[in-house]
Amino acid sequence: MSVFAKASASRKRRGIWAGVAITATSALLLSACASGEQPAESESQGPREDQTLKIGTVLPQTGALSFLGPPEEAGVGLAVQDINEADLGVTVEVEWGDSGDPDNKAYETTVPRLLSADVNALVGAAASGVTKLFLDQAVGAGVLTFSPANTSPDFTDWDDDNLYWRTAPSDLLQGEVLGNQIAEDGVSNLGIIYLNDAYGTGLAKSLTENFEGTGGTVVASESYNAGDTSFDAQASTVLAAKPDAVAVIGFEETSTIVPTFVSAGFDGSKFYFVDGNLKQWGGDMPVSIAGSKGTTPGPKLSDDFQQRLKDYWKAENGSELEDFTYAAEAYDAVVLLALAALAANSTEGADLAAQLQEVSGGSGDGEKVDNFADAAKLILDGKKVDYDGYSGPITFDENGDPTEAAIGVYEFGDDNLHTRIND
Incomplete structure (x- = not known):
């Protein structure tokens, strides 16, 4: 039996968070489906255009958490591959970057470079202490920050203009x-x-x-x-x-x-x-x-997902992927951003943020889906979705925190x- 939890929180700047252990479901399977026809119009947002979502990674290639870099980057890369192969209204481009740690300060070079490249969202950092050092800069630029691994409770009530989200649960x-x-x-x-x-x-x-x-x-x-x-x-x-x-x-x-x-x-x-x-x-x-x-946070991963991560990493880097910590959270972060872009018919940071809670099932009555392709087709048909990914149900609250998470x-x-x- 795994440890699974639900939590709820008050609005930002009044963060109160509580967890209750419940039984976990088995790992979810993803099937990346073929592309489908897109409607010419979005009922609520007018003419629909294909979106190009540009993300920048601020993940640890060096420093004290460098062992988390490969699984997180593999999760990002595999999600981008699945989304782009689906060809359903959004294409994701990636600018890769090193977060380093508070000691080597690689983020001081990486974050300005990514912001200058006009990314729509930053994926990272892994370390809460690193994210704290650049989050205000990203918020000031109107760029959304989405971490697959930050666990500090401090982010629940951070003054972030709704531009900070995470798939990892609070500590x-x-x-x-x-x-x-x-x-x-x-x-x-x-x-x-x-x-x-x-x-x-x-x-x-x-x-x-x-x-x-x-x-x-x-x-x-x-x-x-x-x-x-x-x-x-x-x-x-x-x-x-x-x-x-x-x-x-x-x-x-x-x-x-x-x-x-x-x-x-x-x-x-x-x-x-x-x-x-x-x-x-x-x-x-x-x-x-x-x-x-x-x-460590995260559900037990399916053998299929682990193998797909290994295959991606081997093909891209020529080395073996030996750790899977936060790989699922990184994968789901990218998928959720892509679904938010479709739902918003926009890739602007504030527009993405306005849709993330809904596509995660945290608001509205969306249809349950466990992969990008099926979710994208529903959104293109004018419907709402509730994405449950490899990292679990997610279900964001209004603070950008997942309210359901597994702990291994x-x-x-x-x-x-x-x-x-x-x-």
Whole structure:
């Protein structure tokens, strides 16, 4: 059984968000269908014209989250391929760009370049901390920002003129699922070490509240800063509190943090990870973490979708795709943007934003669809749609947050690679 959740939120600038676990449905299948005839007129918007939607990616090709770049870019690329092959009133063009991270600041070059190229929407960033550094710039330019991976609760009530959307759920949900999982595993006293940024502080807060809500105790919670290379002080403080387990909330530096704890005598099977560091560590983790667990947003992906992602990545880059984290969310972000362009009969940022909630099923009474081609045909026929994608039902609220999302639970084996343990 998988962990699935619904959430609701108040209007922006008054963000209140709550999650309730329910049963997940199986992964949805997509079939990209052949093109169909387009009506000459849109009943509500006058003459219909073929749309060219130009998106720019701000995804991590370098930096602390670079392991998320390939699956997210594969999701974007495969969606573009499916949309363009369908030939149903919208063509998507992509300008690829590197977000980097707050340390190397690749976004400082990428975002101005993409805005100068007159993109209609930015897809990214992966890191909440990076998006915060360019979101106001994009809003000021009237360009929509759509992230497949931002999880900071801060975006729920960001002053964004309705120009920020995401297919990843708020960390309020991941914190709930992780806290419950840790409690179910019999942990009473938990230690936390977290990155001192928007992502780390938000998730640490949510984890603490939810774990302690189960009756557990967070006996120590220590932060560190981006760029830190030594974690002896934090490890010493956390271990002095004698935790049963330690949650590590961070990125690539996890491969230094964990050995620091293990060298001090802590059991390598007693760690919990999150989406920022739940990677296939393998030999990159110098100590055994077999038995440790972690969570990351996203449903269990169908074999067909994974294979299509692999085939796309191999054809485009000549390398194997080994991770699928946020690939579905990236795919659905592009599909939703294309459907919004059709529904709006426009690719302007504000016009796209005005249609995203409706095409996701968050408003109106649209017909359920699970692929771009079928949805596009309905929209071209003047009907409303409710798109349920590979990442789940999505169903945006008025804040641009998905109100339904799955959270996967994973466990590491002897090879320091993880497998999903819930459906």
